[in-house]
Amino acid sequence: MIEFNRRVEDIPAYPAADSYGYDGELVKLASNETPWAPLQVVQEAAAQAITTLNRYPDPDKSLMRRRIAERCDIAPGRVTVGNGSCEILLAAAEAMLEPGAEIVYAWPSFSMYPHLAAMSGARGVRVPLDGEGRHDLEAMAAEVNHATRIVLICNPNNPTATAVGVDALDAFLEKIPRSVCVILDEAYVEFSLAQDPDESLDLLRRHSNLVVLRTFSKIYGLCGLRAGYALGSEQFRLAVDRVRQPFSVNAPAQAAAAEAIRHTDEVARRVELTAVERLHVESELAERGLETTESQANFSWVALGERDEAEVVSGLEGLGVIVRAGSALGEEGRLRVTYGTRAENDRFLSALDEQL
Numbered sequence: 001m002i003e004f005n006r007r008v009e010d011i012p013a014y015p016a017a018d019s020y021g022y023d024g025e026l027v028k029l030a031s032n033e034t035p036w037a038p039l040q041v042v043q044e045a046a047a048q049a050i051t052t053l054n055r056y057p058d059p060d061k062s063l064m065r066r067r068i069a070e071r072c073d074i075a076p077g078r079v080t081v082g083n084g085s086c087e088i089l090l091a092a093a094e095a096m097l098e099p100g101a102e103i104v105y106a107w108p109s110f111s112m113y114p115h116l117a118a119m120s121g122a123r124g125v126r127v128p129l130d131g132e133g134r135h136d137l138e139a140m141a142a143e144v145n146h147a148t149r150i151v152l153i154c155n156p157n158n159p160t161a162t163a164v165g166v167d168a169l170d171a172f173l174e175k176i177p178r179s180v181c182v183i184l185d186e187a188y189v190e191f192s193l194a195q196d197p198d199e200s201l202d203l204l205r206r207h208s209n210l211v212v213l214r215t216f217s218k219i220y221g222l223c224g225l226r227a228g229y230a231l232g233s234e235q236f237r238l239a240v241d242r243v244r245q246p247f248s249v250n251a252p253a254q255a256a257a258a259e260a261i262r263h264t265d266e267v268a269r270r271v272e273l274t275a276v277e278r279l280h281v282e283s284e285l286a287e288r289g290l291e292t293t294e295s296q297a298n299f300s301w302v303a304l305g306e307r308d309e310a311e312v313v314s315g316l317e318g319l320g321v322i323v324r325a326g327s328a329l330g331e332e333g334r335l336r337v338t339y340g341t342r343a344e345n346d347r348f349l350s351a352l353d354e355q356l
């Protein structure tokens with residue numbers, strides 16, 4: 001038997017999401033994807049890059065970084081790009097954590113966060129969300145000590161979809177020593193109606209230890225290509241670049257992301273469509289007596305009350321509607337459902353009716 005690093009056992013496995021024993025067309029509402037295909041010009045940019053796949057991709061990711069820098073009004077040297085934003089998270093952990101160090105994050109939050117502690121041997125400090133499913137920033141600040149290297153804030157939070165305001169984040173950052181890296185994971189920020197995504201970029205001007213993490217997987221609909229980015233210090237980018245392989249972002253992903261970020265009108269259109277579906281799904285759930293947290297994302301976090309979570313989730317699966325069980329995300333008695341098209345959302349709602 002080959003021997004593995006003992007830490008491997010501590011790393012949670014990602015839930016399998018492929019075959020559900022359903023013959024018809026599946027409605028996939030479990031991974032917070034968006035229902036729209038990439039824009040034609042974005043597809044063309046990726047297709048063009050395919051013609052030169054005999055060459056390694058640009059290790060500097062120059063065009064992609066420059067376009068992101070232009071959009072976010074920041075120096076290109078402060079833009080780190082990755083094979084999905086997850087790669088940047090894992091590389092940040094590799095660059096900053098070690099046994100004896102600590103990483104603080106809220107819980108329930110993004111399922112990837114426990115990996116950071118587990119793979120590095122650092123101590124993961126989980127701070128419970130408040131009663132409304134929001135980050136308890138005061139309690140998180142209280143957990144920061146001389147061993148803390150990273151604080152993760154997921155805003156809007158996955159899986160609860162709740163958001164804290166930029167002023168609260170600013171006040172929180174004031175309390176954190178400059179030697180501690182605060183990673184603000186904004187995978188869903190574009191969907192928020194409570195915040196202009198550009199507002200948190202202002203925080204970068206005031207807090208040198210802040211890293212704003214974003215992705216092309218959600219509003220830009222490019223999760224299949226894997227592309228994400230972080231805005232922070234140049235020092236952060238150089239450290240992340242040292243610990244991972246140089247060609248991590250493939251050429252079609254670089255080209256597609258560089259094109260996608262130019263289409264701000266399309267982003268605005270998708271935000272609007274999502275807001276309409278959010279309203280629809282949430283009001284339908286409320287009519288069925290099901291409570292949700294206040295969503296600023298492209299999904300709802302639904303309390304199932306006395307109902308058996310596993311039964312509801314597998315009942316939905318039996319009807320071809322795939323959602324994520326709360327117990328897989330840190331809280332039992334819930335489900336997380338992503339908004340799809342109107343037809344998909346209505347299929348979810350009518351399949352849900354059969355479980356209630």
Ligand SMILES: Cc1ncc(COP(=O)(O)O)c(C=O)c1O
Nearest residue numbers: 084085086110158187215217228
């Ligand atoms: C909070 C959060 N951060 C990051 C990611 C990862 O995105 P990427 O596809 O860019 O790795 C996700 C994906 O679901 C997420 O929910």
